[in-house]
Amino acid sequence: GDSVTQMEGPVTLSEEAFLTINCTYTATGYPSLFWYVQYPGEGLQLLLKATKADDKGSNKGFEATYRKETTSFHLEKGSVQVSDSAVYFCALDMNTGFQKLVFGTGTRLLVSP
Amino acid sequence: DAGVIQSPRHEVTEMGQEVTLRCKPISGHDYLFWYRQTMMRGLELLIYFNNNVPIDDSGMPEDRFSAKMPNASFSTLKIQPSEPRDSAVYFCASSLQARSTDTQYFGPGTRLTVL
Numbered sequence: 001g002d003s004v005t006q007m008e009g010p011v012t013l014s015e016e017a018f019l020t021i022n023c024t025y026t027a028t029g030y031p032s033l034f035w036y037v038q039y040p041g042e043g044l045q046l047l048l049k050a051t052k053a054d055d056k057g058s059n060k061g062f063e064a065t066y067r068k069e070t071t072s073f074h075l076e077k078g079s080v081q082v083s084d085s086a087v088y089f090c091a092l093d094m095n096t097g098f099q100k101l102v103f104g105t106g107t108r109l110l111v112s113p
Numbered sequence: 114d115a116g117v118i119q120s121p122r123h124e125v126t127e128m129g130q131e132v133t134l135r136c137k138p139i140s141g142h143d144y145l146f147w148y149r150q151t152m153m154r155g156l157e158l159l160i161y162f163n164n165n166v167p168i169d170d171s172g173m174p175e176d177r178f179s180a181k182m183p184n185a186s187f188s189t190l191k192i193q194p195s196e197p198r199d200s201a202v203y204f205c206a207s208s209l210q211a212r213s214t215d216t217q218y219f220g221p222g223t224r225l226t227v228l
Contacts, residue, residue, distance in 0.1 A: 032214070041221065042221055042222075043117070043204055043206070043218075043219030043220050043221050043222055044156075044204070044206075044217075044219040045219065046216045046217070049214075051214060089156065097211075097212075098161075098163075098168060098169070098211045099144075099208070099211040099212060099215060099217070100158060100161075100169070101158065101217065103155055103156040103157075104155070105155040106155065106156070
């Protein structure tokens with residue numbers, strides 16, 4: 001079935017370091033792709049999305065590009081802050097009409113001052 | 114807007130007891146989703162509603178779980194009887210529509226512990 005694979009965490013970085021969190025997907029068609037973020041004690045929030053190949057989603061300094069050839073949607077940020085510490089979820093939806101998100105297992109990011 | 118509201122935030126109960134989780138979606142949103150988050154299985158969709166009608170309940174684990182949406186501003190997820198393996202964080206989310214371009218807004222979750 002359709003699935004999302006994320007790199008295992010935690011990812012531990014110092015403030016201002018460059019961030020990459022890998023995400024690859026398996027799908028029979030052409031899904032829409034999402035990154036959600038979960039801050040401690042809160043629900044998930046949409047961070048960015050891309051609906052077709054080569055689209056780049058961006059928000060709050062984070063970026064991810066939909067790569068069909070490598071079935072990937074890696075999340076990047078040039079300079080992380082302590083406030084970016086959270087769990088990041090990659091997800092897909094198969095565009096079947098009703099949105100049914102399939103989530104990865106999440107990657108915890110810890111940023112130290 | 115207050116966002117998606119869930120109650121209680123934490124619930125501790127004993128095995129065999131009935132548990133009811135509550136959700137108030139964002140006003141005007143036509144879709145409501147219930148998710149379960151565990152360390153072992155990650156985030157799973159249990160059921161979703163459109164205009165108060167259950168559309169897809171294929172993710173509901175077993176008959177002990179039931180969900181209702183009696184009106185546009187309220188939904189419940191009930192577990193009866195509860196078991197220790199039901200311990201998880203349960204999230205409710207709502208969206209205006211359910212197309213791939215739409216955004217789901219999540220509540221803060223209910224952390225359920227079944228002893």
